[in-house]
Amino acid sequence: MARRKKIYEGKAKILYEGPEPGTIVQYFKDDATAFNAEKKATIEGKGVLNNRLSEFFMTGLTQIGVPNHFIKRLNMREQLVRAAEIIPLEVIVRNFAAGSLSKRLGIPEGEPLPRPIIEFCYKDDALGDPLVAEEHIIAFGWASQQDLDDIVSLALRVNDFMSGLMLGVGIKLVDFKIEIGRVWDNDYQRLLVADEISPDSCRLWDIETGQKLDKDVFRRDLGSLSDAYTEVARRLGVLPSNVTHTTKPTLIN
Ligand code: 5GP
Numbered sequence: 001m002a003r004r005k006k007i008y009e010g011k012a013k014i015l016y017e018g019p020e021p022g023t024i025v026q027y028f029k030d031d032a033t034a035f036n037a038e039k040k041a042t043i044e045g046k047g048v049l050n051n052r053l054s055e056f057f058m059t060g061l062t063q064i065g066v067p068n069h070f071i072k073r074l075n076m077r078e079q080l081v082r083a084a085e086i087i088p089l090e091v092i093v094r095n096f097a098a099g100s101l102s103k104r105l106g107i108p109e110g111e112p113l114p115r116p117i118i119e120f121c122y123k124d125d126a127l128g129d130p131l132v133a134e135e136h137i138i139a140f141g142w143a144s145q146q147d148l149d150d151i152v153s154l155a156l157r158v159n160d161f162m163s164g165l166m167l168g169v170g171i172k173l174v175d176f177k178i179e180i181g182r183v184w185d186n187d188y189q190r191l192l193v194a195d196e197i198s199p200d201s202c203r204l205w206d207i208e209t210g211q212k213l214d215k216d217v218f219r220r221d222l223g224s225l226s227d228a229y230t231e232v233a234r235r236l237g238v239l240p241s242n243v244t245h246t247t248k249p250t251l252i253n
Contacts, residue, residue: 011037012050012200024083025074026196028054034219036128041218048076049229049239050198055079056238057197060165066157068193069181084181084194087143090121090129091151093159094175098203099216100131101175110174110210116159118152123179150191151180158193166204169235171213174203199229 005017007024011033016025028047033040051073058070069081094117097107101117120137121129137143143151155178163173178201181194195201199214206213212220213228233239 012047013196018080018083022083023071024081025078026081027078028196032200032215032218032225034215036125039219043218043225045226046200046229049226049233050196050200051077051079052238053198053229053233053236054196056236057162057165058193061158061161061193064157064161066154066161066193067190069195081194082181082183082192084183084192086123086194087147087151087180087182087191088123089132089137089142089151089180090123090177091155091180092119092121092175092177093117093155094119095159095163096172096174098174104131110205116156118155147182147191154178154180154191154193158197162197162202165236167207169232170207171232171235172205172207174205176202199232204232 004025006014007017008015012029012031014027014029016027018024028051030042030044030047031040032043032046055070055073058068061068062070069084071080071082073079094101094113096109096113097105097111098109101107101119102109120132120134122132122136122142123129134145134148137148138145158178159173159176162176166173176197178193178197179195180191183190183192202214203216204213205211212222213232215225217223217228218225230239
């Protein structure tokens with residue numbers, strides 16, 4: 001079989017050329033990194049869980065009419081997605097103070113915010129993904145004002161969807177990061193949710209106990225990351241109750 005052409009390798013995923021023009025195969029690795037890759041580990045099964053969870057969230061977004069890149073899952077670690085030009089921004093939505101917001105502004109972690117706060121970071125590893133203002137984004141041409149309006153609207157729709165979904169399984173959506181892609185339909189540009197939505201890019205706290213069920217478990221050495229992600233997947237019904245991250249891969253339809 002011919003080898004596939006690798007387009008890009010990031011910290012947690014590899015992108016390969018897809019079978020049709022305009023498609024990409026997104027492969028989820030088991031690698032975990034934090035603090036701009038200063039901390040690294042391989043977490044067995046993480047890629048399988050994130051592939052499944054991202055499929056689950058993106059499929060739900062499609063069902064409520066939020067455009068996203070997901071086409072179909074191919075196997076345990078790969079999904080077919082629509083090729084998109086990624087806008088070089090991390091779009092962060094926060095419902096409760098945590099992480100860098102708490103650090104920057106001295107607001108205790110867990111404090112509810114008066115309204116969802118959207119922040120933008122410029123995607124540049126060498127610079128440590130710095131926080132930027134809309135002024136920078138427009139002045140440097142990363143996105144237009146119209147794009148930003150659309151991005152905010154997409155981000156808030158994702159927030160409402162994800163918050164409700166998580167509430168239903170006893171989890172508080174503290175914050176999350178999404179990435180937005182640009183696609184062209186003839187001469188018309190459309191924006192869609194791209195990359196992944198998974199516990200790697202969200203803060204998820206158990207509503208009753210406050211237990212962290214996201215990548216902070218790895219960042220802050222709080223226990224088993226696979227156990228945390230498996231718990232999220234199991235609560236959402238994404239994994240059958242007898243499956244754990246150590247279960248051997250099986251073929252899916
Ligand atoms: P913070 O700015 O507090 O570090 O992160 C805010 C939210 O965005 C958290 O849910 C965090 O997981 C997510 N996030 C921020 N930067 C990144 C990143 O570079 N990669 C991933 N996967 N998530 C990020």
